[in-house]
Amino acid sequence: MASMKDISMACGVSIATVSKALNNHKDIGEETKERIRQVAKEIGYFPDSAAKALKTNRTYSLGVLFVDDSQSGLTHDYFANVLDSFKRTAEQKSYDITFINCCKTRPGRMSYLEHSRYRRFDGVVIACVNFNDPEVEELVRSSIPVVTIDYIFNDKSAVLSDNVKGMRDLVQYIYKMGHRKIAYIHGADSAVTRSRLSSFYKTCEELNVTVPPEYICEAQYRDTQEAYHKTKELLGLKNPPTCILYPDDFACFGGINAIHERGMRIPDDISIAGYDGTQIAINYEPKLTTVIQDTRCLGGKAAEKLISLIEKPKTTLTEQIVVEGKIFEGSSVARI
Amino acid sequence: MASMKDISMACGVSIATVSKALNNHKDIGEETKERIRQVAKEIGYFPDSAAKALKTNRTYSLGVLFVDDSQSGLTHDYFANVLDSFKRTAEQKSYDITFINCCKTRPGRMSYLEHSRYRRFDGVVIACVNFNDPEVEELVRSSIPVVTIDYIFNDKSAVLSDNVKGMRDLVQYIYKMGHRKIAYIHGADSAVTRSRLSSFYKTCEELNVTVPPEYICEAQYRDTQEAYHKTKELLGLKNPPTCILYPDDFACFGGINAIHERGMRIPDDISIAGYDGTQIAINYEPKLTTVIQDTRCLGGKAAEKLISLIEKPKTTLTEQIVVEGKIFEGSSVARI
DNA sequence: AAAACCCACTTAATCGTTTTCGTGTTTTTA
């Protein structure tokens, strides 16, 4: 409402003086500055982001592309948590965050890049998307600073959860508890899945645990139904595993259903483990053995990196930041 | 990057003509329009939201205030789902959504209203906050169109989940299943809690179910620990209930822990019910008896109402939109 | 005492649009 013009008139100075006073330039007298600040407060002046953006080419707003083929990242526990801490960190540094429109069906819509330019985002964070999407590619290749989460574009900064170490720790823990017949219902193909899966194989090999092919199967992430069915199949094998790993904690609950249906108990008759460390999983009995991903750190680092990339592009190096998770032992893996 | 100026030079017309052509004004020749549109496409022109906002006083961006004392609404399943559908609807109508900065500790931060003016939000949606906060009050009282979720400010539009009906349906179902000793661990005081609680009492009264005071206790929403302890207390009563209602599905899991700890089975030895209808609750066995809140509808209606308020303020009436939930019978309430 | 500086401002251009008035040309009307 109130603009610098109003202040300038009230103080009998030029608009330029007001601007400089408010931005604390050195070529304005102390008492004038004080008077201007005073009046600004009185009439409830606040700058206008649009006008400022127009002149300075900086919006202090970050674009967020958190989208899945099936659903937005918002309802996805892991990503919601990452986004939440991203938001906190960004807000502390006075950046606002805006979602990049991902409604692909609207006629006349803009591509991700077009939208980002339209809104003049200072930077963009990408997660949870189909990284093969040409529009994502286009956005990443643009001159806009970008940080990706859980995916690496060769010359761009990324923040990654350490799925290799997470899976290794998990398998090693399970091995230590005495298990030698470990099955893994892994998630659908993606960078994350590949990391976990190869780490699973590698760790088993190191431990001299043989993994029959029928112990490995695929299910969508967060799909209790699929996990349920795959679990039934695994339990029906003539040589069933003693422990089953799931794509994530949520899917795990589908597995538990199948296990209980057979009258088996956890961990007495069969052991299970999830991934993520969601609240429910680590609070509900039997507490799930799982890997708690450090979402707070992931989101925070992503925001810090992105803002650093924006504010000091010369001195900020492109890097992949790997954030370790922490194994939560819980009680769903039995000692045998 | 490319501006109208570039187009105007390429086409040999004035900037004004370009603007009018692109906005399809009637006083520009058809062939000129076509030529301009063509060139615009070729050089990859897209408008600049900041400049446009400056002139038109419309940003096509909506502010979102989804915040809790403890945590952001993002990690709150119910609100994340509401926000998700709000976002979808808004995006379809080409509005973008930006979070209103709720980091209250940053020095020099703006109030919610100041921030909203700074960003020139066309409208604002508020949910999940402490509605007594003077800053919220200030925002609501301002001239910015606003829609609240699950809370009513007397002269403002709101979208509400029908907690009265939801609770009534739930209690009636439980009654129909034969229960007469129903306990309710309700959430912390709030508009939602009051609706549910009074509906609980009222329905019980109508059904001639007496509710001893020790059957009613309070626990924070989504707090498994508190639910656990309150459940233990209830189970320890000399005249324990046959069915326990929880603040929400998540808290319910804390109750289940306490129940299992006593060696009791659900629903054979005790019945329970949640609220919300989260994915996990309605998929995990025993499937929880709960009320599925129609988050899709809530968020969608909120967006529609807000945009309508923005685009046709004269003809849009202020109203409270009540969205009904749907009882999910599940199998956690036994027939006795 | 003239040259050189500082200080504390102001002027004016600019960012990328939109929009109100023109203005010159063509077409229609009387």
Next chain:
DNA sequence: TAAAAACACGAAAACGATTAAGTGGGTTTT
């Protein structure tokens, strides 16, 4: 055929800020 109307477009101001360059006056330098 002259006046009126319609058409197609341009000039310029405005939105609210930032900033380079300029301007007087007082102080300092030599």
